[in-house]
Amino acid sequence: MxxxxxxxxxxxxxxxxxxxxxxxxxVQQMTEPLAFGIGSxxxxxxxxxxxxxxxxxxxxxxxxxxxxxxxxxxxGVPVVRKKFLSKEKAQQALDERLEQGLPAxxxxxxxxxTYFPKEYRFHFNAHNLIVIGKxxxxxxxSDPVMEGLHTLSSYELERVRFAKGPLxxxxxxxxxxxxxxxxxxxxxxxxxxxxxxxxxxxxxxIPGFFAGVSGIQHTGKKIKTWKDKLGDDKAxxxxxxxxxxxxxxxxxxxxxxxxxxxxxxQSHAYHPVDxxxxxxxxxxxxxxxxxxxxxxAAGIYKGRLQSQADYDVMGDMLxxxxxxxxxxxxxxKAVSKRL
Numbered sequence: 001m002x003x004x005x006x007x008x009x010x011x012x013x014x015x016x017x018x019x020x021x022x023x024x025x026x027v028q029q030m031t032e033p034l035a036f037g038i039g040s041x042x043x044x045x046x047x048x049x050x051x052x053x054x055x056x057x058x059x060x061x062x063x064x065x066x067x068x069x070x071x072x073x074x075x076g077v078p079v080v081r082k083k084f085l086s087k088e089k090a091q092q093a094l095d096e097r098l099e100q101g102l103p104a105x106x107x108x109x110x111x112x113x114t115y116f117p118k119e120y121r122f123h124f125n126a127h128n129l130i131v132i133g134k135x136x137x138x139x140x141x142s143d144p145v146m147e148g149l150h151t152l153s154s155y156e157l158e159r160v161r162f163a164k165g166p167l168x169x170x171x172x173x174x175x176x177x178x179x180x181x182x183x184x185x186x187x188x189x190x191x192x193x194x195x196x197x198x199x200x201x202x203x204x205x206i207p208g209f210f211a212g213v214s215g216i217q218h219t220g221k222k223i224k225t226w227k228d229k230l231g232d233d234k235a236x237x238x239x240x241x242x243x244x245x246x247x248x249x250x251x252x253x254x255x256x257x258x259x260x261x262x263x264x265x266q267s268h269a270y271h272p273v274d275x276x277x278x279x280x281x282x283x284x285x286x287x288x289x290x291x292x293x294x295x296x297a298a299g300i301y302k303g304r305l306q307s308q309a310d311y312d313v314m315g316d317m318l319x320x321x322x323x324x325x326x327x328x329x330x331x332x333k334a335v336s337k338r339l
Contacts, residue, residue, distance in 0.1 A: 016144020037263030078177030090171030109163025220318030257287030
């Protein structure tokens with residue numbers, strides 16, 4: 001059984017799930033940048049006390065599930081989300097959904113995701129995919145970051161749905177509820193403003209030093225101390241974690257800034273305020289600098305760059321990025337009041 005479902009390839013998994021499921025449900029205006037921006041997906045956080053792969057937890061996006069939840073709620077679309085203690089009940093709920101001719105998204109771990117290239121498989125439990133059919137013991141998978149469809153056996157799907165560790169998915173599946181009235185352009189307009197204001201808050205106003213632009217600046221300062229404080233091997237592993245979370249998990253730091261720039265550009269069609277176009281370019285510039293920082297970090301990790309001065313350059317790059325994003329979000333805050 002295969003559903004009549006359009007596979008859409010996107011840069012980031014949860015954006016793609018949001019776009020694909022909402023379009024399937026009738027929200028034809030939805031694009032990846034709009035889903036990301038309305039869902040206030042842009043973020044930064046570093047938690048040194050929480051370790052993932054023996055290095056600090058670093059994230060360039062909001063909590064898993066929030067992009068889909070916020071986008072749907074801002075458009076008046078109900079969200080159905082379920083988690084399970086029983087693997088049998090998790091499979092039963094998915095099968096019942098498919099028997100109704102309806103797709104469902106799952107949060108999964110990537111370590112045992114068999115169609116992923118081996119170099120991308122490590123212990124990360126916040127990947128998202130859509131199950132769109134079942135043929136015998138195999139499930140048909142629309143994974144937004146892949147070019148085409150893939151299959152997983154019932155055991156393979158169960159294994160990734162119940163992966164262990166941080167952000168364990170616990171068999172989670174989710175999808176839009178029934179949409180009683182078509183989503184209008186006016187709803188999109190209001191949702192854009194709500195998404196912008198929430199993202200401004202998250203990047204500028206969270207107290208402390210670990211999140212938003214303050215978190216980026218804090219990380220830059222910390223990087224300058226890692227070589228002496230941690231030793232070469234551990235310092236390099238921390239930088240590898242930064243690059244992995246930036247460049248290999250979805251679209252990470254630079255890519256998310258490019259998507260957010262595209263969101264502001266597309267928002268201009270709904271809110272013709274020209275400052276949005278200038279701000280789009282500012283976020284694109286921040287994305288370019290994140291990519292430059294990733295190259296610097298990779299050079300240190302691979303041993304091409306080894307001096308304290310190289311760590312200082314890396315730290316200064318992040319401090320510069322924090323300044324760029326603080327300026328952009330401060331200006332965006334002022335513009336949002338006129339939308």
